[in-house]
Amino acid sequence: xxxxxxxxxxxxxxxxxxxxxxxxxxxxxxxxxxxxxxxxxxxxxxxxxxxxxxxxxxxxxxxxxxxxxxxxxxxxxxxxxxxxxxxxxxxxxxxxxxxxxxxxxxxxxxxxxxxxxxxxxxxxxxxxxxxxxxxxxxxxxxxxxxxxxxxxxxxxxxxxxxxxxxxxxxxxxxxxxxxxxxxxxxxxxxxxxxxxxxxxxxxxxxxxxxxxxxxxxxxxxxxxxxxxxxxxxxxxxxxxxxxxxxxxxxxxxxxxxxxxxxxxxxxxxxxxxxxxxxxxxxxxxxxxxxxxxxxxxxxxxxxxxxxxxxxxxxxxxxxxxxxxxxxxxxxxxxxxxxxxxxxxxxxxxxxxxxxxxxxxxxxxxxxxxxxxxxxxxxxxxxxxxxxxxxxxxxxxxxxxxxxxxxxxxxxxxxxxxxxxxxxxxxxxxxxxxxxxxxx
Amino acid sequence: xxxxxxxxxxxxxxxxxxxxxxxxxxxxxxxxxxxxxxxxxxxxxxxxxxxxxxxxxxxxxxxxxxxxxxxxxxxxxxxxxxxxxxxxxxxxxxxxxxxxxxxxxxxxxxxxxxxxxxxxxxxxxxxxxxxxxxxxxxxxxxxxxxxxxxxxxxxxxxxxxxxxxxxxxxxxxxxxxxxxxxxxxxxxxxxxxxxxxxxxxxxxxxxxxxxxxxxxxxxxxxxxxxxxxxxxxxxxxxxxxxxxxxxxxxxxxxxxxxxxxxxxxxxxxxxxxxxxxxxxxxxxxxxxxxxxxxxxxxxxxxxxxxxxxxxxxxxxxxxxxxxxxxxxxxxxxxxxxxxxxxxxxxxxxxxxxxxxxxxxxxxxxxxxxxxxxxxxxxxxxxxxxxxxxxxxxxxxxxxxxxxxxxxxxxxxxxxxxxxxxxxxxxxxxxxxxxxxxxxxxxxxxxxxxxxxxxxxxxxxxxxxx
Numbered sequence: 001x002x003x004x005x006x007x008x009x010x011x012x013x014x015x016x017x018x019x020x021x022x023x024x025x026x027x028x029x030x031x032x033x034x035x036x037x038x039x040x041x042x043x044x045x046x047x048x049x050x051x052x053x054x055x056x057x058x059x060x061x062x063x064x065x066x067x068x069x070x071x072x073x074x075x076x077x078x079x080x081x082x083x084x085x086x087x088x089x090x091x092x093x094x095x096x097x098x099x100x101x102x103x104x105x106x107x108x109x110x111x112x113x114x115x116x117x118x119x120x121x122x123x124x125x126x127x128x129x130x131x132x133x134x135x136x137x138x139x140x141x142x143x144x145x146x147x148x149x150x151x152x153x154x155x156x157x158x159x160x161x162x163x164x165x166x167x168x169x170x171x172x173x174x175x176x177x178x179x180x181x182x183x184x185x186x187x188x189x190x191x192x193x194x195x196x197x198x199x200x201x202x203x204x205x206x207x208x209x210x211x212x213x214x215x216x217x218x219x220x221x222x223x224x225x226x227x228x229x230x231x232x233x234x235x236x237x238x239x240x241x242x243x244x245x246x247x248x249x250x251x252x253x254x255x256x257x258x259x260x261x262x263x264x265x266x267x268x269x270x271x272x273x274x275x276x277x278x279x280x281x282x283x284x285x286x287x288x289x290x291x292x293x294x295x296x297x298x299x300x301x302x303x304x305x306x307x308x309x310x311x312x313x314x315x316x317x318x319x320x321x322x323x324x325x326x327x328x329x330x331x332x333x334x335x336x337x338x339x340x341x342x343x344x345x346x347x348x349x350x351x352x353x354x355x356x357x358x359x360x361x362x363x364x365x366x367x368x369x370x371x372x373x374x375x376x377x378x379x380x381x382x383x384x385x386x387x388x389x390x391x392x393x394x395x396x397x398x399x400x401x402x403x404x405x406x407x408x409x410x411x412x413x414x415x416x417x418x419x420x421x422x423x424x425x426x427x428x429x430x431x432x433x434x435x436x437x438x439x
Numbered sequence: 440x441x442x443x444x445x446x447x448x449x450x451x452x453x454x455x456x457x458x459x460x461x462x463x464x465x466x467x468x469x470x471x472x473x474x475x476x477x478x479x480x481x482x483x484x485x486x487x488x489x490x491x492x493x494x495x496x497x498x499x500x501x502x503x504x505x506x507x508x509x510x511x512x513x514x515x516x517x518x519x520x521x522x523x524x525x526x527x528x529x530x531x532x533x534x535x536x537x538x539x540x541x542x543x544x545x546x547x548x549x550x551x552x553x554x555x556x557x558x559x560x561x562x563x564x565x566x567x568x569x570x571x572x573x574x575x576x577x578x579x580x581x582x583x584x585x586x587x588x589x590x591x592x593x594x595x596x597x598x599x600x601x602x603x604x605x606x607x608x609x610x611x612x613x614x615x616x617x618x619x620x621x622x623x624x625x626x627x628x629x630x631x632x633x634x635x636x637x638x639x640x641x642x643x644x645x646x647x648x649x650x651x652x653x654x655x656x657x658x659x660x661x662x663x664x665x666x667x668x669x670x671x672x673x674x675x676x677x678x679x680x681x682x683x684x685x686x687x688x689x690x691x692x693x694x695x696x697x698x699x700x701x702x703x704x705x706x707x708x709x710x711x712x713x714x715x716x717x718x719x720x721x722x723x724x725x726x727x728x729x730x731x732x733x734x735x736x737x738x739x740x741x742x743x744x745x746x747x748x749x750x751x752x753x754x755x756x757x758x759x760x761x762x763x764x765x766x767x768x769x770x771x772x773x774x775x776x777x778x779x780x781x782x783x784x785x786x787x788x789x790x791x792x793x794x795x796x797x798x799x800x801x802x803x804x805x806x807x808x809x810x811x812x813x814x815x816x817x818x819x820x821x822x823x824x825x826x827x828x829x830x831x832x833x834x835x836x837x838x839x840x841x842x843x844x845x846x847x848x849x850x851x852x853x854x855x856x857x858x859x860x861x862x863x864x865x866x867x868x869x870x871x872x873x874x875x876x877x878x879x880x881x882x883x884x885x886x887x888x889x890x891x892x893x894x895x896x897x898x899x900x901x902x903x904x
Contacts, residue, residue, distance in 0.1 A: 001760075001761065001762050001764045001765050002760035002761060002762070002765060003760075003761065003765050003768060003769075004511070004512050004514060004704070004769070004848070004849045005768060005769065005772045005848050005849065006849065006850070006851040006852075007772060007775075007851065007852060011852050012772070012775060014852075015775055015776075015779045015852060016775065018779060018782060018783075019775075019778045019779055019782045019795075021778075024771050024775070026795075027771060027774045027775060027778065027795065028653075028684055028685075028774070029795060030652065030653040030655055030795065030797075031653050031655075031681075031684065031685050032655060032657075032658065035657075035658070035685050035689050035690065036684060036685060037683065037684060037685065037686065037689075037767075040683075040763045040764070040767075041554055041555060041683050041763045041766060041767070042554050042763070043550075043551045043554050043555075043758070043762060043763050043766070044759070044762055044763065045762045045763055045764060046759070046760055046761050046762025046763070046764055046765040047759055047760060047762065049516050049760070051759075052516055052520075052756055052759045052760050053516060053519070053520070055759055056520035056523065056752070056755075056756050056759075057523060057525075059525075059540045059543055059544055060520075060523040060524070060525025060526050060540055061525055061540065062525075062539040062540030062543060063525045063526065063529050063537065063538055063539065063540035063541055064533070064537035064538075065524055065525060065528045065529070066528075066530070066533070066537075069530055071530055071532060071533070073532055073732065074531070074532075074732070074743055074744070075530055075531050075532065075744070077528075077530070079455070079456065081453070081455050083481055083484060083485060087485070087488045087492075088708075089518065090488075090489075090492045091497050091499040091500065091513075092492040092493070092495040092496070092497045092499075092500055093491075093492050093495060093497070093708065093709055094497060094499070094513065094518070094706045094708060095497030095498045095499040095500070095513045095706045095707070096495050096496060096497040096498070096707065096708070096709040097498075097503070097505055097508050097510060097707045097709070097710070098707070098709070098710040098711075099709060099710065100505075100831075101819070101823065101828065101829055102885065102888050103820065103823050103880050103883035103884060103885055103886070103887070103888075104495075104496045104823050104828060104883060104884065105494075105495060105496070105709075106440075106494040106495075106884040106885060107490075107491035107492055107493065107494035107495035108491075108495050108709035108710070110440070110442070110491055110494070111488075111491055111709075112710075113442075113899075113900070113901070114442060114443050114444070114901070116899055116900050117442075117444065117900040117901040118476055118477075120900045121474065121475050121476055122474070122476070124472050126900075127897075127899050127900065128899075128900070130710070131711070133566035133567065133570060133711075133712075133742050134566065134742050134743050135743060136740075136742050136743040137566075137570075137741070137742050144610075161732075161743070162731035162732050163730055163731050163732055163740060163742075163743040163744060164743065165731070166730075166731040166739075166740035167740050167741060167742055167743065169740075170577065170728070170739040170740050170741055171610075173577070173580075173739065174573065174576075174577055174580070174610050174611040174612055175610060175611075175612055176612040216466070216467075216468075242470065243470070243474055244466065244469055244470060245466065245468070245469065245470055246468055246469065246470050246471070247470055247472055249472070250470065250471060250472060259743070266527040266528065267527075267528065267529065267530050267531065268526065268527050268528075268529065268748055268749050269526065269529040269530070269531050269533075269538065269541045269744070269745065269748040270531035270730075270733075270743065270744025270745045270746065270748055271566070271712070271742075271743075271744060271745070271746055271747040271748050271749065271750075272566070272711075272712035272747040272748075272749060272750060273743070284897065284899070290710065291897075291899055292899065293893040293894070293897050293898055293899050294893070294898040294899075295888050295889045295890065295892050295893035295898075296888070296889055296892065297885040297886035297887060297888050297889070298878065298886040298887045298888075298889070299886050301885055301886070303885040303886075303888040303889075304888075305888045305890050305893050307890070307893040307894055307897060307899065308893075308894055308897060308899075309890075309894070310894065312602075313569070313602040313603050313605075313606035314601075314602035314603075314834075315602070316602070316606070317602045317605040317606060317615075318605035318606060318608060318609040318615040319609070320602070320606040320609070322606070322610065323569040323572065323573060323603045323606035323607040323609075323610050324567070324569055324570075325567065325568065325569045325602075325603050326566075326567035326568060326569065326700070326707070326710060326711040326712075326713045326715075327567070327710050327711045327712075328566070328708075328710075328711045328712045329708050329709040329710030329711045329712075330706075330708025330709060330710075330711065330712060331708075331711070331712055333708075333709065336443075337484070337488060339476050339477075340443055340476070340477050340479060340484050340487070341453060341455070341479075341481065341484050342453075342455065342476075343451075343452045343453070343476060343477070343478045343479065344474040344475065344476040344478065345452055345478075346452060346453070346455055346456065347474065347476060348474065349456055349459075350456060352459070352463065353456065353459045355464050355466060356459050356461050356462065356463050356464045357459075357461055359461075359464040360461035360462065360464075378466060378467050380466065398534070398537070403530055403533055403537075406532055419456060422460060423460040423461050426461070
């Protein structure tokens, strides 16, 4: 069996003796005897490191790694630079706890301060927190930030990611607050329905840009309508797209949220990911979670600390703005590292190439007989097509090591491309689709 | 040290992407505000982060007895397992048939963790302990709602609890009833009885409790809550004391969260990601969260997809390593180490409860402070000068001038002896040069930061001069 206990049996005996005990059983003397387990746990015997390695490799080998991924829907297969994989494995970053002791944690604190700054630079917002769990919980926390006694209803577009809608609904259920879904029209949030739903009890409206179907919403107009009704505008964005698309600030958002996975994190079967939250300075003290601030130490030197803690659970207990304690600090460090490694031009290039590849794929697919674009509006990285013989097409792609788009409804597919996909890969995928359709 | 922005040189960059091999596409609208991210070459970036990491103390760098946080050694094999392409390169919405390995990881982890906790079902969605609490209390809420029992509006929390417990109850729409602890730090049965009633939705408790003592009355406590119609939630923060010895399920708890980033040795990453997996008894399984897209879920969902999967991979590697023998052995030695360290420190500082502790213990420095003027904070900051991460300070709230130490099972006797010697040295120093300790640390990255100024005039981002 494996063990990370350093003490030899003799040392343990000596330590027991030092605390006045004869046997290990005495350590559990406070536990009522009828509760103590009398049988060993029903789990396998421990293993050596070599055996564990083989076992984990065998498990990983049961997963299929696709050479080409044309599926997004909330998890995007972008290129991750080598340095972005390497740095977060440094044991200092990896094995530290939350930086409660600033005098010993300036490296973590500074990395978060830099992350917060880069998120502000990317989004145009005034202030960012140190992260929450993922994009879905970021949206749910943003809705909570905007509620008050008079206005407790949250609106969310039906074109938001289904997991995000479900998560926001769950957080609203917890808070005994109501969530109303604004319907779609032609793959986008229906502006007329929205106007009717913006009643005086509405606290906020959550819009996703680009939305679940890949469509770019008329976010500025939505924001104006929301503000006209004196509600808060929460915009959920793909952060990489903001290198080239209008920023949430430019679109009038009060709170920006987003899934930060596309900033250097692997798709990793859904996590760990990164919940991004940024806001206008007016909303700063309502933000949940950690925020790192700059200050001076007792000698007047610049220093970083966990700041504005009066919002948090360990001080405020049941009156805190959220219960969040642990967040996704290492993922935030990774995202900051990714943005620094890519630089402004690299970020723009990745976003531009992503757009170009997605449009190339769309154009090539839609040249095939029977394949048509479902929604006509502008898109960034994802689009929906009608696809005849859909399941046969996806199976043929799968066989060729290509993860095709996500099936939706009866005969639709939500496709995605990134800068990682080469023209040759895309052409190959299209030719496989063509072959199946020709059969 | 300089911020990364202060190292930026216009035009500097790394070459990461090839030229675009398809026609460019202009989107109808683009960003107007210039994108002012830092501009660096790869070597600049590498050196910057290396400098940053030299200003961080992790548990793999040195002793980290941060009470309640279970800072045990994070094994490297677990990291290698989590970095396998067969885990990292898997799309969460890939077809079920292509993710048999991922599904098996969850299945095995659920089986082992259910066995350890005495639960019947498990979800891996929660990303952290507090997130697990939120999920667990929502199980309780759904249970009462499904029975049409709308009168249950209160969650009982002991005054020794972590701040996340009352904050969670509030997020779940409950009023919080704080019950005072008995003088021995355990639940006061009379106070509990007085708080229970037809409006009780449940109780949130950790056992061993936050002063490191096993509550002997636990069966009576959970019986009383059940009798009143409430459910019992186990906060797994202190599970490292009892794994393989006692199951929360056998203590009468209905649901539980476990911190994989504490008890199961996954790294905490300077604040996350963790995993706060939630287990429950059979009758609550129907209320566990599901993903809308992965599982066509109709019930609750607390985040996207299936959870912090790579954290679960690490925890599984850890469980496979320890196995049925190693799991209880880890707990036994966590308890042994805590008692040994307490015994060694006892000659100088005073434990808040002078009896056999579980995996952690609390020092009460209130008398010491009266005597010397040196506070728990001063001692904590002085420990930094001695290369040791301070214990948890001023928690739990029921002990004044508290320092809470949790050495964990992965520390050697030499480390514990050394720590005890440092405590003794500081005890003596407080009697000879208290002023020196008021201004500690003296040899750290920074001196004591002005937190009041940071909150009053928040500077939470860099701006160009």
